[in-house]
Amino acid sequence: MVAFLVYIVAFVAAWAVVVLSRRRRGKFPPGPVPLPIIGNAFQIRGAPHKSFAELATTYGPLMSLRLGTQNAVVISSPEMAMEVLKKHGQAFANRSIPDAANNHGHEKVSWNVIPADSAGWKRIRKLGREKLFSHQALQQTEGQRLERLRKLAEHVCGFSERGQVMNIGEATFTTMMDLVFSTLFSIDLTDYGAGNKEFREHINAFTRYAGVPNVSDFFPVLAPLDLQGIRRKIGYHLGSLLDFVDGIIQKRIRERKESDYRNKNDFLDTLLDIAEGTEYELTIKEIRHFCVDILIPGGASAATTEWALVELLLHPDKMAKLKVELKNVLGDKRIVEGSDISKLPYLQATINEVFRFHPVAPLLGPRVAGEDTQVNGYTITKNTKVIVNFWAITRDPSIWKNPESFEPERFLGKVINFEGQHFELIPFGSGKRICPGMPLASRMSFCMVATLCHNFNWEIEGGIRSKLHEREDVFGLVLQKKLPLRAKPIKI
Ligand code: HEM
């Protein structure tokens, strides 16, 4: 009994120290009172983006939480998102690294997690900006994208001719992967046949586990135990991807030593040229992790196209409007090019609405405060994890009329885009760490949706079961569809 009382006193004392020490450092943003030891962990049930949004209705758009022993702040309005991503962008430019990323040394070289003020990060961002995603680089690879879109159309045609139902997410995933592979390695992924499926499983599993709120992150002291086994699972999938990429790199290094080697001018050759030169320091290890950092979001971003098709099939009237626009602008031209996008306002509105209604990264990428920072009269203390709940913003009725319905029309005639200046629509984040793949990912989403809708009519397998059923998602780093969208294409 005495021991029990001592425990209680110790608990309360520990808790009081935590609460009081916070008070002393300034006014902390409002939030639910944390319990000793576990903090607010019990208040977060089910999908985190939804329970954060629920809590924010009580505590407001700048809310503190205590996740185990870690302080966190959750942002749920465009104004506050602008404060942390732009106005104080410098202070919040470092990524909060989930325990699960501590695998294969990924945390030390990965583009996605290394500090924004490190030389490595700046070098890699610059490389990406200049060699892969710049307007000029995208211009050069436009032919590759058209080729992949043509293959997609052909693939769908096959199903149409055979009168078969197809898995749309699988096809868009293959198209994106194919594209990323040809840009990076000049490899035709279809060469890999069966490997494709395994590859997809690794990528999906990685993004699924990386988003799981994990005991090890709430209680860093327990992290070495990896109680939920997440680090081990991620380690397995990440390891497989790294091995796969390493095989390709080693083969290329051998090929490059041959006297008759002709530069393929793909991204791998560019990186290897740089690694062999003296201008930059770039190691093979960095190249390996860099490639994996592009493969994972490259594959995951195919989810946007699948969600677009889901909503268009659930709303035949919107699909009809889109088809009319495509017909008027494109006529008999089957494949949509990047340069057509500006002529297709309804398509643009549709993709904007998909980015709003099905944000594939609902919590963007977690950041961490580098120093005590004043935001809106409150103090966010150093080392606090900063989570921007973009999902909550997309469902806020004071920002969007009828947020629960899919209405591309809301964007018609509005000057609003997803490029990080309009904080009510930031599917790619904003500021210094904004998604570097945005120009590629958005172009491909436009072109895939247009190609699939312009050339085919679609029948959902078994008819439309129920909207909610089709809209079920699985939380992870990426919100993926729970059940694959299966539909029968009919060539127009
Ligand atoms: C629909 C598709 C995509 C969405 C919605 C998306 C979204 C995001 C978001 C929200 C972030 C975090 C930004 C922040 O912290 O402010 C991010 C980071 C990143 N994305 Fe994407 N992304 C997509 C596709 C891609 C593609 C295709 C690539 C590469 C080919 C890519 C590469 C990256 C990388 C490397 C980072 C980390 C950047 C850094 O921390 O410096 N993404 N993405």
Ligand SMILES: *[C@@H]1O[C@H](CO)[C@@H](O)[C@H](O)[C@H]1NC(C)=O
């Ligand atoms: C980011 O992290 C690095 C390394 O941990 C640290 O030196 C740097 O001060 C941090 N910068 C900010 C702005 O938080």
Ligand SMILES: CC(=O)N[C@H]1CO[C@H](CO)[C@@H](O)[C@@H]1O
């Ligand atoms: C808070 C928490 O424990 N969340 C999840 C951790 O991961 C497992 C799967 O590995 C989930 O089932 C938990 O819900």
